Amino acid sequence: MADASSHDSWKEWFQLHGPKLLLCARQWTRSLADAEDVVQEAFVRFWRHQRGLAGEPQALLITSVRRAAIDLARRNDRRQRREEQADEPEPFFEPLAEGDDRRQAIESALRRLPAEQREVLTLRIWGECTFDEIARQLDIPLNTAASRYRYALSALRRELTAADCHG
Amino acid sequence: MDEELQQLEAELKQLCPRTVSPDLRQRLARELEPLVRPRWVWTALPIAAALALLLTLNRSDHEVPTAAAPAVVQTTTRPTAEVYRPVSVENVLYASEDEGIVTLENGARVHRVREAYVDTVTWRNPQTNASLRWSVPREEVRVVPVYFQ
Numbered sequence: 238m239a240d241a242s243s244h245d246s247w248k249e250w251f252q253l254h255g256p257k258l259l260l261c262a263r264q265w266t267r268s269l270a271d272a273e274d275v276v277q278e279a280f281v282r283f284w285r286h287q288r289g290l291a292g293e294p295q296a297l298l299i300t301s302v303r304r305a306a307i308d309l310a311r312r313n314d315r316r317q318r319r320e321e322q323a324d325e326p327e328p329f330f331e332p333l334a335e336g337d338d339r340r341q342a343i344e345s346a347l348r349r350l351p352a353e354q355r356e357v358l359t360l361r362i363w364g365e366c367t368f369d370e371i372a373r374q375l376d377i378p379l380n381t382a383a384s385r386y387r388y389a390l391s392a393l394r395r396e397l398t399a400a401d402c403h404g
Numbered sequence: 405m406d407e408e409l410q411q412l413e414a415e416l417k418q419l420c421p422r423t424v425s426p427d428l429r430q431r432l433a434r435e436l437e438p439l440v441r442p443r444w445v446w447t448a449l450p451i452a453a454a455l456a457l458l459l460t461l462n463r464s465d466h467e468v469p470t471a472a473a474p475a476v477v478q479t480t481t482r483p484t485a486e487v488y489r490p491v492s493v494e495n496v497l498y499a500s501e502d503e504g505i506v507t508l509e510n511g512a513r514v515h516r517v518r519e520a521y522v523d524t525v526t527w528r529n530p531q532t533n534a535s536l537r538w539s540v541p542r543e544e545v546r547v548v549p550v551y552f553q
Contacts, residue, residue, distance in 0.1 A: 247432065247436050248429075248433075251424070251429075251432065255423075255424040255428075256420070256421035256422060256423055256424055257421055259421065259422070259424055259428075260421035260422070273424075273425065273427070273428045273431075276424075276428065277428060277431050277432060277435070280432060281432065281435045281436060282496075282524070284436055285436070286522065286524065286537075286539040287496075287498075287522055287539070290498075290522070290541055292498065292499055292520070296498060296499060297496075297498040297499075300496065300497060300498050301496055301498070304496060304497075327422075328422055329419075329421065329422060330419040330420060330421060330422055331419075331420045331421070331422055331423065333419075340419060343415075343416065343419065358416075362413070362416045362417055363419075363421050373499070373500050373501075376500075387405065387409075390405075390409045390412055390413060391409065393412060393416075394408060394409060394412050397412075
C-alpha cells in the first residue's frame with residue numbers, strides 16, 4: 238500500500254485504498270452501513286494521528302478497522318441481529334460489464350464460506366496482505382492462515398463447479 | 405497449489421471491491437476537511453498576533469497612573485474553567501512480533517513478544533465541552549521465563 242505520509246490529500250489516498258478497506262470491514266460487520274461506520278472511525282483516527290508513524294499503514298489500518306468492527310458488534314449485537322434478518326445483502330464487488338452472472342456466483346459462494354476462511358481470503362486477495370501479516374492481524378499461526386486460504390479456494394472451486402453443473 | 409486454484413485466484417483478483425459511497429466520502433470530508441486551512445491563514449495569524457502585541461506594548465508605554473488607581477492588588481484567584489478531565493483511553497495494537505525463545509544477557513532463556521501500540525487519551529472540559537486528544541506510540545515487550553525439564 239502506498240506511503241500515506243507522502244500524500245497531502247486524504248481523498249487521493251482513500252480513492253486508492255478505500256474500497257479494499259471497506260471490503261475487509263464487511264467481513265467483520267453485518268451490514269454495509271456498519272462497515273462504512275467502522276471504516277470512517279478507523280480512517281479518521283489513522284489520518285489524524287497515525288499516518289506519520291513508522292511501519293506499514295495497511296496493517297495499522299486493517300487492525301484499526303477490525304478493532305472498530307469488534308467494538309461495534311459488542312455494542313449493537315442484538316439490534317443488528319434483528320436488522321440482519323430483514324436486509325438484503327449489498328454486493329461486495331462492482332458489477333462486471335460482461336459475465337456478471339459469474340461475479341454473482343462467486344460472491345454467493347464467498348458468502349457461504351466459513352467466516353474464518355472468508356476473512357483470510359479477503360485479506361489475502363483484496364487486502365493484499367502477506368500470510369505473515371494476516372497471521373498477525375488475526376492472531377493465528379502463519380500455517381493456519383495459509384491453510385485457511387487453501388481451504389477457502391478449494392471450497393469456492395467446489396461451489397462454483399457445482400453451480401456450473403446445475404446451470 | 406494446483407493450476408485450477410491458481411486460475412481461480414487470478415479470477416478473484418480481477419473483481420474490484422465496490423466503490424465507497426458518496427455518503428461515506430462526505431462524512432470523511434466533514435471530519436477531515438476542517439484540518440486543512442487555507443494558506444492565507446498561516447500568514448495572517450502571525451501578522452495579527454504581532455500587531456496585537458505591538459498595540460498592547462504601545463498602550464502600556466503611554467499609560468499614566470492615576471490617583472483613582474486601586475492601591476491594593478487583588479490576589480484572590482477566580483475558579484478557572486480550564487479544568488480538563490480524562491474521559492477515555494484507547495489502545496490500538498498495530499504490530500506484534502513473536503521473537504520466540506531468546507537468551508538474555510544474564511543467560512536466562514525467555515519467550516519474548518514485542519507489541520507496538522498507539523495509546524490515545526481524550527480529556528474533556530465539562531464546562532465548555534472542549535476536548536483534547538493525545539496519541540503516543542508505545543512499544544511493549546513481554547518476557548516469559550522458560551524452564552526446560
